[in-house]
Amino acid sequence: MRGFTVKLYSRSGLSLNTLALPVVLIIVLTTTARGFASWENLSNLSSQIAALVIVSLGQMMVALVAGLDLSVGSVISLVTCVIATEGGPLMLTVPLSLAIGVAVGLVNGWGVAFLGIHPIVMTLSSMTFLQGATFVWQSIPGGHVPAILSEIGAGQTMEVPHSLLWSALCAVALAVVLNRSRFGLHLFAVGGNSVSARLNGVAARRITVSAYVVCSVLAVIAGLYLAARIASGDPKIGASFGIDSVTAIALGGTQLSGGIGGVASAVIGALSLGLISNGMNLLGVSPFLQSAAKGVLLVVVICAQRRKSVGL
């Protein structure tokens, strides 16, 4: 595998393989799946993957500091339920959702950075807690989302679906943060080697906490988008996002051991995963076998990422 990989820019995680995957998928799907290249399907694809793109961007931030956040799925579910609360004005529910995101990120980051709890254990426990809280808030799908949010989420402006704008805005904002700010530089420094980053005066723990906060806030934004799109709250809608976002960033070349990744790799990874799902839908593969196929894909991608340590 290694010999065929062309390193374009080592820190970004992009390689010829990760770039070629979506291109190959598009070519294959255009020729085999009828209706793939239609404007309707492409617009559909954009609205299907927008939430995944946004969550993957957040997951990538955490992966940069060698972490992992499985609680994003529960955050998404909780946010859709908060937004869909009957009679709750957006002026109240949106700030509440963002506050939840910040709080979850702070707790996750504090546990990982200051108490030395393994990210998996920390985020699995917050995932479980939040899933329970979501069921307390609303046990079955339902509720009502204000019309204005539905318009912002699911509408179109001059033939451009708003879903595309949501993903593009998040991607651009994060690209600026990562490539043009001190925080971005420090993220890469901590991910590369947290000990030497600390010795060089980087507040490594605070950077780690910030990465988790950004990740949870992006999950909140993805939740807002999904609530707008389905126009209701669903306490289980986010369940698969934790693992899907990890698959996506791994597909895009982000290294889960930290220090290597970027906006482009997260977006390309989410696009590849979205294309795979979309293609399997068009080809009529059973949804259960689809998830099994995604599992196999995840194993292959992870095994292709060579790393030194064994185990976690």
Add this chain to the structure above:
Amino acid sequence: MQAYESTFNSIEGGFRRLLVAVWDLSPAYYGTALLLIAAFIFRPMLLSEAFFWVILRQAAPLGMVVLGQSMVMRCLSIDLSIGGTVLAVNYIASGPYLSAYPGYLIVLACLGLGSIIGAINGALITRFRGSAVIITLAMTIISIGVVVAFARYTPPGDVPSLIRYFGSGRFGRIPIAPVIWIGFVIPAALALRRTVFGHYLDAVGSNPNAAAFSGIPHLRVIFLTHVFSGLTAAIGGLLLAGFVGTGSTDAGIGQDMILNSIAAVILGGVTFGGGRGRILGPAVGAFMLTFVFNFLTSFGFEESGKLMMQGLIIAVAAMIDGLKKR
């Protein structure tokens, strides 16, 4: 030990040693003690002998899974594939494919399947150096997808009587399932203390690099723990299927075991690596979790409240451990 001893430096002699020993106990023991006191005050009927056996029988499937998970986590790995294994075993034991064969063959097939899943995990983790979290989580997704896809066309039926006997049978007053569980726990605990393999496990867990440089076959040790975990997950799945009696296509079967097993292991004082913690702690952790859920049910808690409690227990146990390590 040294790290904690300094905490009690101002106190003298034997009393200090006692304090250190108590401080060194894993959260599972404190938690169980607190629970028993709370039960004594609020729900004395939970402390009857009959109920003790009921809880022990309920804890047995989780306890088996925890046994494997604790071995895996000792050597800095994790097994999240047990949810998929438990579901797959449930389907094989109750599905139509093997129902014509005698019970013991079905049991063997299930144990074989668990070991194979464990071996695949172990091979991918040690040979390809894939992250254990991702590999084993993906394995659960694959198992669920395949089982649910198959079960749509050939739904599961009843569990063979032999497996039902293991899961819900009794010798007199004593249920069989916990006897099987304890029958695995004691040899495992002895093996960990007395055998070379047990010392290898400790060495790999404390410092994999040092273990590798000392010539310990650390990759093989990690591989074997994963095979063992697959096997115990299959046994746990069989005990659960035997307890329920009929097969289910609900993909949620076994999913709560993933998290509960990690919770029990952390409660039992085994953390990733470090070579600390024994076999008994996690077993007590499994008992404690089962008792907690029964205790909550007796107060009318629903699924949502139990999930929140579960998350809190894991977080608090991990935090206590984190604070101790500092």
